[in-house]
Amino acid sequence: MSALDQLPSAASCLQRRWRSLCIFLVLLVVCITMQTLRVQPASALWKLFALDGGTAVKYFRTGEETKEPRPQIDGPPPPPLLQQNFTPQQENQPTDHPPPVQGVQLEDDLLEVKSQNEGAGNLSNDGLLERGKQNPPKSCQAKSHIVFLKTHKTGSSTVQNILYRYGDNRDLTFALPRNKKHMMSYPEYFTTDFVEKKDLTHFDILCNHMRFRKSEVKKLMPEDSFYFSILRHPVPSMESAFMFFKGFEDFSNFTSVDDFLDNGQNNLEDHFAHNTLAFDFGYDNTATADTSDLETIVNQAIAGIEKDFHLILITEYFDESMILLKHALCWSLEDVVSFKVNSRAKQSLTSVSSITAEKIKRWNILDWRIYQHFNTTFWNKVRSLVGEEEMKLEVSQLKELRAKLTSTCLKGGHSVEQKEVKDKTVKPIHHGAVVIEGYNLNPNLDIQTKEKCQRMIMPELQYNEHLYVKQFEKESFKKRRKKAKRH
Structure with missing residues (x-):
């Protein structure tokens, strides 16, 4: 094959490399931006791109991240928040507990x-x-x-x-x-x-x-x-x-x-x-x-x-x-x-x-x-x-x-x-x-x-x-x- 025949192939290769470089720069800018906004840890995105460029592209297209095992936290999970009525008085409204009417008894030391x-x-x-x-x-x-x-x-x-x-x-x-x-x-x-x-x-x-x-x-x-x-x-x-x-x-x-x-x-x-x-x-x-x-x-x-x-x-x-x-x-x-x-x-x-x-x-x-x-x-x-x-x-x-x-x-x-x-x-x-x-x-x-x-x-x-x-x-x-x- 002549050198002239190889030019389109070389040009095509150069074009693909230039496209990859552009994608890399775009992803780098996006990672830095998202890190600043705390949308997604930049390190995670960098890892996705470095290991699998296809996965990184898919992430930005679909919004999905590859699933990885989460780190285990020692100790029991936090206790559930129990539901209970709690109505403290407002600072400008001191409690004036109305006493019972006749026929209703008052409890002793603790009401x-x-x-x-x-x-x-x-x-x-x-x-x-x-x-x-x-x-x-x-x-x-x-x-x-x-x-x-x-x-x-x-x-x-x-x-x-x-x-x-x-x-x-x-x-x-x-x-x-x-x-x-x-x-x-x-x-x-x-x-x-x-x-x-x-x-x-x-x-x-x-x-x-x-x-x-x-x-x-x-x-x-x-x-x-x-x-x-x-x-x-x-x-x-x-x-x-x-x-x-x-x-x-x-x-x-x-x-x-x-x-x-x-x-x-x-x-x-x-x-x-x-x-x-x-x-x-x-x-x-x-x-x-x-x-x-x-x-x-x-x-x-x-x-x-x-x-x-x-x-x-x-x-x-x-x-x-x-x-x-x-x-x-x-x-x-x-x-x-x-x-x-x-x-x-x-x-x-x-x-x-x-x-x-x-x-x-x-x-x-x-x-x-x-x-x-x-x-x-x-x-x-x-x-x-x-x-x-x-x-x-x-x-x-x-x-x-x-x-x-x-x-x-x-x-x-x-x-x-x-x-x-x-x-x-x-x-x-x-x-x-x-x-x-x-x-x-x-x-x-x-x-x-x-x-x-x-x-x-x-x-x-x-x-x-x-x-x-x-x-x-x-x-x-x-x-x-x-x-x-x-x-």
Whole structure:
């Protein structure tokens, strides 16, 4: 073949190479552009072209990529997002929970709207339960220096039981009242003299009833202590206080809350009958709706509480409060699970009309205003510390964990009246007319499970004595304490 005959063939070859070069340049530009726009990793397209130009062309024609095995990720898949209603109040709309009309009963320490023992029975999703019991993230350090202001008729006995168990399981040291009492000489302002010390110079947890005084508490507790408390709507709180203390103080001569509000408002200083929350926080409780400088008094109290406390929980959102506390303290879900403690039986519950509710809010105006403020800021804490979606998930996990423990621990899966509790070591003690509920444990529990369940249902008085004996009378604990001091 002559050279002239070969020219068309050479020209055709050159044309094909030029076309390939153009395609290469176009693909290179496209890859860089898509990498910038994060449409498709450029490395993947480059690999397609380098290995198989035909595949690369097909990719741009059809939009399909050759399928490759995806890298495996260690560990279980993320838990599904559980559906649950969650309607936090807007920041400019404080919750004003309307009290029930006549004939509807108010639950004691924890309102029925957030029942502690909801969903008793066997769990069908043990994986969810195990995830709920996981330890907190490694990035945070669990707090063990804690001051809890135990307020009256707010579900605070249940919170105290959580703190008792946490410290008891870890051999932490409690600041306990002297002579095995359960209150720090309440209603006197707290001083360090009220605490049983003996040879102790360091305390981890303070959580018994007291009238708060920050300057004295700081003398006793470590500088890095976490301060928190709990508030309850003044209407159910006063109804509960009236029933518990009916035989004592200024309630003794009155047949009902209405009777007291209509005929007995002659002692503004009574700490069980008037602005009890403000009194517990250490503020003057004599303010009324007609007090001339009420706004100044309210603002000073709110500002003082915000300054002295890291976190204020809300009884009406008890489960959400426990999740918030879990995150604030860097604890696990198992650390904050509980059964209700010191709650009333149904026959000791009374109804409150809407008219009476308005009287209570006016009579306890300082408590009402404090509650309104912190009920609003509570949801700010939820959003900043947890997040609403995460809160939904963890509340569901908490309820499932409680249901599992209810099935494991409690005979019949429910509470019983005080007189029906068989074990004296966990039988509630109350000398008034109100009927308190307690629990019986399931029989045939192994030793470790029985001890865990028993501590969850142990009333305040018995647990307080148990800790007192452990700290000051048991030689084994004294030796561990001395050893810890040396290190």
